[in-house]
Each structure stands twice: as structure tokens, then as C-alpha cells.
Amino acid sequence: xxxxxxxxxxxxxxxxxxxxxxxxxxxxxxxxxxxxxxxxxxxxxxxxxxxxxxxxxxxxxxxxxxxxxxxxxxxxxxxxxxxxxxxxxxxxxxxxxxxxxxxxxx
Numbered sequence: 001x002x003x004x005x006x007x008x009x010x011x012x013x014x015x016x017x018x019x020x021x022x023x024x025x026x027x028x029x030x031x032x033x034x035x036x037x038x039x040x041x042x043x044x045x046x047x048x049x050x051x052x053x054x055x056x057x058x059x060x061x062x063x064x065x066x067x068x069x070x071x072x073x074x075x076x077x078x079x080x081x082x083x084x085x086x087x088x089x090x091x092x093x094x095x096x097x098x099x100x101x102x103x104x105x106x
Contacts, residue, residue, distance in 0.1 A: 011094075011099075012032070013031065013032055013033035013034070013092075014029065014030065014031055014032075014033065014082065014099050015029075015030045016028070016029055016030075016080070016101045017030070019101060019102075020101070020102045020103065020104045021074045021080055021101055021102065021103045021104065022074060022103070022104060022105075022106055023074055023076070023077070023103055023104065023105055023106060024073075024074060024075075024106070025073075025074050025106075026071050026072060026073050026074060027071065027072060027074055027080065027101075028069060028070070028071050029045055029047075029060075029069065029070050029071075029072065029082065030067050030068070030069050031043060031045070031060060031067060031068045031069070031084055031092075032065075032066070032067045032068075033084060033092045034092045035084055035085070035086045035090060035092050036066060036067060036068055037066075040086035040087070040090075041086070041087060042059060042060070042062075042086060042087050043059075043060045043062075043068040043084055043085070043086055044057050044058065044059050044060065044084065044085050044086070044087075045057065045058050045059075045060050045068075045070045045072065045082065045084060046082070046083050046084065046085060047072055047080060047081060047082050047083075048080075048081045049074075049075055049076025049077075049078075049079060049080050049081060049103070050076045050077055050078050050079060050081075051079075051081070052081050053076070054075065055081075056072075057085075058070050058072065060084075068084075074103055076103050077103065078102070078103055079100045079101060079102055079103055080100065080101050080103060081098055081099070081100050082098060082099040082100065082101070083098045083099065
């Protein structure tokens with residue numbers, strides 16, 4: 001993970017903006033991982049917070065770059081939890097580790 005100009009690149013596949021996330025705001029998630037690179041017709045962001053509390057799934061938007069993006073509300077105290085799936089129910093969960101990014105108070 002590295003942070004550059006307010007973006008938290010969790011790795012070369014996922015980044016979060018702004019970073020750190022601020023409680024009661026929203027963040028933009030960008031995904032360019034296995035599903036995107038293998039021709040998924042759509043990608044869904046599955047997310048929760050603070051150890052996968054209140055999970056939800058949203059469809060991401062395909063950008064002209066081939067990346068997928070989605071904006072989600074920040075509703076936790078400590079962290080946002082992330083993984084991704086396609087319409088065929090193939091998952092990219094970072095080899096079972098998922099992804100997480102910190103949440104900070106305002």
C-alpha cells in the first residue's frame with residue numbers, strides 16, 4: 001500500500017480516493033484487478049466496514065481506461081472492507097485477504 005496525492009493505492013489493482021477515508025463522507029474505489037483484466041462484462045464492489053459489518057454490493061462503472069469505479073458512503077469507525085465479483089460469481093478477494101482501508105474521524 002502507498003499513498004500519493006490523497007489516493008491510497010492498496011496495490012496495483014485497487015485504490016481509494018480520498019485517503020484516508022473520512023467518516024460520514026464518501027470514497028471513490030477504482031478496480032483494475034483480475035476480473036477487469038480478464039474481460040468481465042461487469043464488476044460489483046462488495047463492501048462492509050469494521051470487519052465486514054453491514055455488507056452491501058454495488059455495480060461499478062467501466063471507465064474508458066478499462067478500470068471500474070464506484071463511490072460508496074463511509075459508514076464505519078475503523079476501516080472499509082472490499083472485494084469484487086463479476087456476473088458469473090467469480091470473486092477477486094485478494095487471495096482470501098480482501099482489501100481494507102482506514103477510516104479517520106473528521
